[in-house]
Amino acid sequence: MRRIKIFDTTLRDGEQSPGASMSIEEKVEMALMLEDLGVDLIEAGFPVSSPVQFEAVKRVASAVQKPIVVGLARCVEKDIDAAYEALKDRPKDKRMIHVFIATSPIHRKYKLRMEKEEILERIRRYVGYAKQFFDLVEFSAEDASRTEVPFLIEAYKTAIEAGATTINVPDTVGYALPDEFGELIKTLREGVPGIEKVDLSVHCHNDLGLAVANSLAAVQNGATQVEVTLNGIGERAGNCALEEFVMILKVRKDKLPYETGIKTELIYPASRLLTHITGLIPSRNKPIVGENVFLHESGIHQDGVLKHRETYEIMKPSDIGRSSETLVLGRHSGKHALRKKLETYGIKLDEETFQKVFEKFTELADRKKEVYDDDLFSIVSEVLREPINGYKLVHFHVHTGNTLLPTAAVVLQVGNEKREAAEAGNGPVDAIFKAIDKALGIQPKLEEYIIQAVGTGKNAQGEVKLTLRIDNELYSGRGVSTDIVEASAIAYINAINKYLIAKGLLRKNGGAE
Numbered sequence: 001m002r003r004i005k006i007f008d009t010t011l012r013d014g015e016q017s018p019g020a021s022m023s024i025e026e027k028v029e030m031a032l033m034l035e036d037l038g039v040d041l042i043e044a045g046f047p048v049s050s051p052v053q054f055e056a057v058k059r060v061a062s063a064v065q066k067p068i069v070v071g072l073a074r075c076v077e078k079d080i081d082a083a084y085e086a087l088k089d090r091p092k093d094k095r096m097i098h099v100f101i102a103t104s105p106i107h108r109k110y111k112l113r114m115e116k117e118e119i120l121e122r123i124r125r126y127v128g129y130a131k132q133f134f135d136l137v138e139f140s141a142e143d144a145s146r147t148e149v150p151f152l153i154e155a156y157k158t159a160i161e162a163g164a165t166t167i168n169v170p171d172t173v174g175y176a177l178p179d180e181f182g183e184l185i186k187t188l189r190e191g192v193p194g195i196e197k198v199d200l201s202v203h204c205h206n207d208l209g210l211a212v213a214n215s216l217a218a219v220q221n222g223a224t225q226v227e228v229t230l231n232g233i234g235e236r237a238g239n240c241a242l243e244e245f246v247m248i249l250k251v252r253k254d255k256l257p258y259e260t261g262i263k264t265e266l267i268y269p270a271s272r273l274l275t276h277i278t279g280l281i282p283s284r285n286k287p288i289v290g291e292n293v294f295l296h297e298s299g300i301h302q303d304g305v306l307k308h309r310e311t312y313e314i315m316k317p318s319d320i321g322r323s324s325e326t327l328v329l330g331r332h333s334g335k336h337a338l339r340k341k342l343e344t345y346g347i348k349l350d351e352e353t354f355q356k357v358f359e360k361f362t363e364l365a366d367r368k369k370e371v372y373d374d375d376l377f378s379i380v381s382e383v384l385r386e387p388i389n390g391y392k393l394v395h396f397h398v399h400t401g402n403t404l405l406p407t408a409a410v411v412l413q414v415g416n417e418k419r420e421a422a423e424a425g426n427g428p429v430d431a432i433f434k435a436i437d438k439a440l441g442i443q444p445k446l447e448e449y450i451i452q453a454v455g456t457g458k459n460a461q462g463e464v465k466l467t468l469r470i471d472n473e474l475y476s477g478r479g480v481s482t483d484i485v486e487a488s489a490i491a492y493i494n495a496i497n498k499y500l501i502a503k504g505l506l507r508k509n510g511g512a513e
């Protein structure tokens with residue numbers, strides 16, 4: 001068995017999916033889950049691109065232990081400096097810089113406006129510059145699959161001479177076909193001087209639905225590392241999906257003598273966590289993690305599965321951490337049942353956190369007949385990310401209808417301090433936001449508002465994610481409730497609390513300044 005390194009770029013390329021942006025805390029939470037999952041490398045972001053990106057890479061680098069943490073940089077000095085600043089506190093063998101420049105004719109001519117010689121010169125100069133700060137340097141020739149092969153060989157040779165320890169071959173626009181991509185990897189393996197000393201990585205996009213097939217072809221032709229994202233999220237049609245690539249190796253080990261360090265039983269919990277964080281729900285028929293993949297609808301299939309499961313299932317739900325038991329939680333469930341359910345998803349909580357989850361679970365079970373697994377994920381991530389002890393929504397009332405002006409009244413409390421206000425709005429959500437603004441005396445601008453059901457059915461909870469602009473900075477908030485107006489208000493107050501804490505207007509342990 002040959003061990004393939006898994007380079008996870010959910011937090012960098014994955015985050016480039018429209019709508020997938022994550023807060024710093026969310027990236028840290030996701031990174032800890034990726035560490036548990038067993039990825040070898042975590043690309044945490046592109047530090048130069050914004051202060052939030054910079055901080056996120058720094059925080060991920062201090063939160064995880066085992067994986068190598070990677071920061072992206074163009075062949076530009078300030079990008080490399082920013083990556084170094086973000087990663088410098090991490091041990092040298094646990095930090096990596098990923099330096100890239102495009103090499104294809106179309107990118108050279110129209111985007112970079114550089115001749116071949118200038119590109120080679122940049123590779124030499126900036127991989128060399130990066131090497132002063134990093135032992136581990138990955139170099140990517142962006143759009144490699146559309147680059148003339150002799151020039152690509154020259155580019156990688158230059159990078160290795162300058163100190164690259166991994167060379168990455170991106171199929172940036174998802175254009176390659178599996179046989180030609182496999183052939184390209186073989187050609188590079190045989191033609192790039194010094195390649196035997198470095199890792200040979202691939203980074204495939206899914207524009208034609210071939211990202212996983214191309215990555216597999218690359219491995220069969222000598223690639224030692226594969227770059228992936230959870231749920232296949234990423235720029236445009238996304239990247240090679242971690243769960244698909246890893247499960248292909250596991251299910252078809254009869255033909256594929258490769259292994260990874262992934263604990264496959266954590267795949268589903270990790271996928272669900274990402275869905276909760278980003279709000280990007282995989283399609284129902286998405287391989288491995290989609291809702292339908294272990295459901296059998298037609299009679300002949302049901303008959304077959306009942307007689308012998310393997311007639312229609314090539315893997316077990318438990319292989320990827322999906323619960324196959326039918327333990328339905330509700331208001332009569334106790335701590336044992338809750339603990340058991342969490343365990344089936346690989347969720348381990350300390351006693352204090354478990355108590356908090358149990359309290360929220362019983363509150364919810366009083367309001368909702370059945371508590372679905374998705375509700376539990378929601379509660380767990382809410383409890384895990386609850387360091388903020390700011391204003392709480394104590395009471396609210398809304399009046400709404402199609403023949404009256406919607407109005408809302410709120411009572412907010414922090415420590416012993418109470419604030420109350422009432423306002424009218426275009427709808428109940430608008431009214432409650434205005435009442436909160438009035439109570440707190442601030443005027444945020446709502447930049448983004450997303451609402452979705454947690455799980456299925458008429459009594460599903462509503463989850464709201466929103467972003468506010470306050471003093472020209474962005475703050476995100478999240479709220480979950482069986483009542484969507486309440487979920488909206490909780491998310492709104494959550495974002496305002498983050499602002500108040502950031503500005504020193506609210507102490508972290510509660511109480512207004």
Ligand SMILES: CC(=O)SCCNC(=O)CCNC(=O)[C@H](O)C(C)(C)COP(=O)(O)OP(=O)(O)OC[C@H]1O[C@@H](n2cnc3c(N)ncnc32)[C@H](O)[C@@H]1OP(=O)(O)O
Pocket residue numbers: 013016046048049050073074075076100101102111112113142172235
């Ligand atoms: C294939 C990929 O996924 S690459 C990663 C993509 N990710 C991102 O772009 C993250 C978000 N990006 C950003 O925040 C910004 O684009 C920044 C901060 C990186 C750069 O912003 P700006 O300085 O305003 O430049 P802008 O994005 O408009 O243009 C990119 C510039 O970088 C140049 N460039 C692009 N790639 C490279 C490279 N690898 N090495 C050197 N220069 C490069 C472009 O030619 C262009 O230069 P020009 O201004 O001289 O024409």
Ligand SMILES: CC(C)C(=O)C(=O)O
Pocket residue numbers: 013100140141142143168170171172173203205
């Ligand atoms: C930076 C590189 C690896 C990239 O994301 C791409 O080419 O798609």
